[in-house]
Amino acid sequence: MSQETPPDSDHGTDARRIAAVVVAAGKGLRAGQGVPKQFAAWRGKPVVRHSAEALAAAGIGPILVVIPRDCEELAQTALDGVPGVRLIGGGETRQESVRLGLEALAADAPDLVLIHDAARPLLSGAVIARIRDALKHSKGVIPVLSVVDSLTHVSDNHVSDNTVGPIMGAPADRAQLRRVQTPQAFHYAEILAAHRAWEGPALAGDDAKVAQAWGMEIALVEGDEALHKLTFASDFNAPAPAVRVGTGYDVHRLTEGGELWLCGIRIEHTHGLSGHSDADVAIHALVDAMLGAIGAGDIGQHFPPSDPQWRGASSDRFLSHAGTLVAQAGYALGNADITIICESPKIGPHREAMRARLAEILGVDPTTISVKATTTEKLGFTGRSEGIAAQAAVVLIRT
């Protein structure tokens, strides 16, 4: 394996087609969840949905999710609505499940493929970006973490002969060891050939081993402690963070005539805000802050402006959807602080009605919500009354 590759900054320029295989065909027995662990709820949604959404958000597709052959209904429910997902039956071992997933991509072969364990839900955009950067220079890339503890062989719950280090009794050289994670990424044609050719043990370990046996050199990038593989029941009891924070910002253009909606109430004014929905800029900023706090993307992902069903829609619906997602993720609104930036109308006379309306939509006490306003001293687009901007910050408390 080669040395850890530093990320570069222009991974966005790689135009090669990149797909994903998410292996979710294990039994997940050690987790003891009643259903295979990848379909059990974890931090507000099924385990497998976390990484499928992260891959979709990174523009990766199709996403082949390899599932146990008797779990189609569970998998469909768990992954409902995630863009680019396709389901396929898996095999007896992880290696077989990976190979079946790769074979299923062959009819419309991508250039690159990410192979990921469904059991590793916290897949960040930063890890995906590091892997994609390294793929510009390498045919195979895996995320790894350093080893900080000593390693030993055991037998009958006692330390046994040391076969880890080079010398009897000597500690293993941790500088030469790494903990291996997924996604592991490869040139598609080559990893498919490697899996087809694999004649090693049924429990291959990981795809890097299969690729290495086939003669591929594998580059390393920094992994992520959060990308931990959920394995035992205790992994499902671990509490989510007690507090989460999100921010949102939005702008809409003022046009003569039309309706002006702010914080869910209609305000009489010479101008209205234009947009695909009712253009309630303050609610949109608040929705983005709430979605941001639970890592659920942004308002455009949930209600695409290109979708005609949201034309003229009341933003109340967006806010109540964000409230539902926050509750599903296991959080409640601690407080929200909204600032509306405009020369006119004056917000003060409407402030209490706005707080009451937002509180009503979210089912919270109005004291939870603050609505403030400021001008920009006639400077900029808000100063020239060309548009209204709003920003919001929220704190969510674990329920």
Ligand SMILES: Nc1ccn([C@@H]2O[C@H](COP(=O)(O)OP(=O)(O)OP(=O)(O)O)[C@@H](O)[C@H]2O)c(=O)n1
């Ligand atoms: N035949 C198999 C075995 C495993 N996996 C997947 O490979 C990943 C890593 O496997 P592991 O965490 O060991 O899961 P299980 O084998 O399901 O767990 P257990 O040993 O507790 O039953 C998981 O996402 C799992 O669903 C798979 O797709 N097909």
Ligand SMILES: C[C@](O)(CO)[C@H](O)COP(=O)(O)O
């Ligand atoms: C691929 C892997 O996640 C790398 O750490 C790991 O090997 C998969 O777990 P398994 O228990 O070996 O299936």
